[in-house]
Amino acid sequence: MADSFPRRRxxxxxxxxxxxxxxxxxxxxGVRLLSDTQLPAVWAALGWTLLALAVASVPVGFFLVxxxxxxxxxxxxxxxxxxxxxxxxxxxxxxxxxxLRLCLGLLHGFPHGAARVHxxxxxxxxxxxxxxxxxxxxxxxxxxxxxxxxxxxxxxGLGLGLEGLRIVQISDLHIGEATDEPxxxxxxxxxxxxxxxxxxxxxxxxxxxxxxxxxxxxxLGGLRARFGVYYVTGNHxxxxxxxxxxxxxxxxxxxxxxxxxxxxxxxxSELALGGVPDLQGIRxxxxxxxxxxxxxxGAPEGVPRVLLAHQPAAARTAAEAGVHLQLSGHxxxxxxxxxxxxxxxxQPVLSGLRKLFGIWVYTHRGTxxxxxxxxxxxxxxxAEITLRAA
Numbered sequence: 001m002a003d004s005f006p007r008r009r010x011x012x013x014x015x016x017x018x019x020x021x022x023x024x025x026x027x028x029x030g031v032r033l034l035s036d037t038q039l040p041a042v043w044a045a046l047g048w049t050l051l052a053l054a055v056a057s058v059p060v061g062f063f064l065v066x067x068x069x070x071x072x073x074x075x076x077x078x079x080x081x082x083x084x085x086x087x088x089x090x091x092x093x094x095x096x097x098x099x100l101r102l103c104l105g106l107l108h109g110f111p112h113g114a115a116r117v118h119x120x121x122x123x124x125x126x127x128x129x130x131x132x133x134x135x136x137x138x139x140x141x142x143x144x145x146x147x148x149x150x151x152x153x154x155x156x157g158l159g160l161g162l163e164g165l166r167i168v169q170i171s172d173l174h175i176g177e178a179t180d181e182p183x184x185x186x187x188x189x190x191x192x193x194x195x196x197x198x199x200x201x202x203x204x205x206x207x208x209x210x211x212x213x214x215x216x217x218x219x220l221g222g223l224r225a226r227f228g229v230y231y232v233t234g235n236h237x238x239x240x241x242x243x244x245x246x247x248x249x250x251x252x253x254x255x256x257x258x259x260x261x262x263x264x265x266x267x268x269s270e271l272a273l274g275g276v277p278d279l280q281g282i283r284x285x286x287x288x289x290x291x292x293x294x295x296x297x298g299a300p301e302g303v304p305r306v307l308l309a310h311q312p313a314a315a316r317t318a319a320e321a322g323v324h325l326q327l328s329g330h331x332x333x334x335x336x337x338x339x340x341x342x343x344x345x346x347q348p349v350l351s352g353l354r355k356l357f358g359i360w361v362y363t364h365r366g367t368x369x370x371x372x373x374x375x376x377x378x379x380x381x382x383a384e385i386t387l388r389a390a
Contacts, residue, residue, distance in 0.1 A: 019059045026055055026087065029094040033127060036120040054083045085372025086135050088336045092376075093130040095338075097123050138336060138374035143183070146190065146367070147381045151353055153360050154390040155304040155324045161267020162387065167306070168196035168225070169383040171329030172366035174236065175216050176207035187367055188222050190382055198264065199225040201254065202329045202364060203234025203278055203310030210244045221252035227264045229254045232275040234310040234330065236370075238284040242277070257308060259294040271387075272299040274323075275308040290314055292321035304387075312349050312356070312363045319357035326361045327385065333365030333378030340377065351378065 034047040061080030064073035101123055105111075111119050168191050175184065191199060201220070206213055223229045231254045237245045246256045255262065257275025264271045274295035281288030292314070296305055305323045309315075312328045333351035334340030340350060348356055351365045365381045 015059070022058065022084075022087070023055045025091055026051055029090050029127065032094050032098070032120070033124045036117075037124050038117050038120075054087070058084050081371045081373075083372075085138060085336050085374035085376075086131065088339055089134045089138060089374075089376060090127070090131045092338055093127045093134065096130065097126050134376060135374070138372075138376040141375040141379055142369050142373045145375070145379050146187070147379050148190070148194075149365075149381045149383045150386070151362060151383060152386045152388055153325055153353065153362070154388045155306075155360075156390040157302060157324075158271070158304050158387055158389040159267070159269025160389070161269030162264070162271050162304075163269075163389055165197050165264070165266070165271070165387045166194070167198040167200055167327070167385045167387070168194050169200045169202060169327050169329075169362070169364055169385060170367045171202040171310075171364040172204040172234070172332055172370065173201075173368040174204055174207045174370045175368070176213055181216055181219070183368075184216070185219050187382065188219050192222070192224050194382075194384060196225045196384070198227050198273065199223050199229040200308050200327050201229070201231040202308050202327055203232050204236045204329060204366075204370070205231070205234065205249070206240060206245060207236055207370070209240050210248050213240075214248060217248065218252065220249075220254065223254070227266075228262065230262070230273065230275060230308060231256050232308045232310060233258070233277050233281060233288070235278045235280040238278065238281055238288075242281060242284055242288060257295070258288065259291045261295050261299050263300060263303075270300055270303045272296055272303055272305045273308070274299070274305065276314065278310040279314055290317065292318045292323060296321055296323075306387075312347050312361050315348065315356040315359060315361045319359045323359050325385075325387075326359060327364070328361060329364040329366055331363055331365070332370065333363075335366070335369060335376075335378055336372065336374050337377040 030048060030051050034044045057076055057080040061077035065077035170187060170191060206217060231249050233242055233246065246258065250256050258277055261272050261274035264273055276290045276292055276295050277288040279290045281290065292307055307318050307323045307326045309318060309326055309328055311330045315326050318326050331343045331347050331350055334343050343350055349361060349363045351363050353360060353362045362385060364383055365378050367380050367382060369375065
C-alpha cells in the first residue's frame with residue numbers, strides 16, 4: 001500500500017502539469033478570437049469565461065466521472081473529452097490562418113489601424129469556420145473510416161513453409177463504457193473476413209474495470225485465426241487492473257503473451273511469436289517487466305522472431321533479444337493534429353514500417369480512439385502484415 005502513494009503523487013504531478021500546458025495552449029487562439037478583434041468588453045469577458053469553462057471541463061470531468069457516478073458527471077466528462085479534441089483543432093486552425101495572414105502580409109503589406117482590426121475579425125470567422133469543418137471531419141473519420149493497411153515485411157531465415165504468412169493486427173481499441181459496440185463487432189467481422197493466419201492485439205484494449213466493461217469486450221472472443229489470436233498488455237490496462245484484464249482476455253479465448261512465446265509451424269518451417277507487457281507494467285506489478293529476452297527463452301535457434309510490444313520504444317531491448325520484427329501501437333499515429341508533435345517527443349516512430357536499432361518495427365495507428373472520438377490526420381486502421389523471405 002505504501003508503494004502506491006509515491007506513484008499517486010507522480011501521477012498527480014503529471015496530471016497537473018499536462019492540465020496547465022493544455023490551459024496555456026488556449027491563450028494563443030483566445031487572443032486571436034477575443035483580443036485582436038477588439039470586441040466590446042462585455043463580449044470579450046464572456047468569451048474568455050466560456051473558454052476557461054471549456055478548459056476546466058477536461059480535468060473536472062475526468063475527476064468526477066471516476067468519483068461520482070451520475071448523469072451530470074458523465075455529461076461533463078463527455079463534453080470534456082470532446083473539447084480535448086476540438087481544442088487541438090482550434091489551435092491548428094489558428095496556426096493555419098496565421099500562416100496565411102503572414103503570407104498575405106509579406107506579399108501585399110501589413111494593414112494598420114481599422115484595416116488591421118477588420119482583418120483580425122475576418123481571421124476570427126475563418127478560425128471558427130475551419131474549426132467546425134475539421135471537427136466534423138474528425139468525428140466522421142473516427143466513427144466511419146476504418147482503413148485496411150497492407151504491409152509486406154521481408155524476414156531473414158523465413159522458411160518456404162511460412163512464406164506469405166499473414167498477421168492481422170488491431171491495436172488501441174480503448175474499449176470502455178462509451179464504446180460503440182457495433183463498431184467493435186464490425187472490427188471483428190472485418191478481421192475474420194481476411195481469414196488471417198495470426199491475429200495480434202497489441203495493447204490498450206480497454207479503459208475501465210473488468211466488472212464495468214466485460215460485456216463490451218465480449219465480441220473479441222469471436223476473433224478467429226489459423227494459428228491463434230494473441231494479446232499483450234498496453235499501458236492503459238494497468239490503469240484499470242493489468243492482471244485482471246489478462247485473466248479476462250484469457251477467458252475469452254485469446255492467448256496472453258506475458259514474456260512468453262509460441263512457435264508457429266507450417267510446411268516444415270518455424271517462427272517464434274513472442275509478447276511482452278507494456279513498458280509501464282513494472283511500475284504497477286514487479287513481475288510485469290518488459291523482457292524480450294525472457295519472452296524468447298527456449299525458442300528454437302535460427303528461426304525468425306516476431307515480437308508483440310505495445311510501445312515502439314521497446315525496440316531497443318527487442319533488438320538485443322534477436323528480434324527481427326516488432327509489432328506495436330500506442331501512438332495512434334498522433335490521432336488529432338497537432339498532437340502528433342507530442343508523440344514524436346516520446347516515441348521513435350509515429351506510424352508505419354521503419355527500421356529501428358537494426359530491426360523492423362511496424363507501428364499501428366490504432367483501431368479505436370482514446371479520449372475524444374476524433375481522428376484528424378491519422379485514420380484508424382486494421383493492418384495486414386505479410387511475411388516474405390528476405
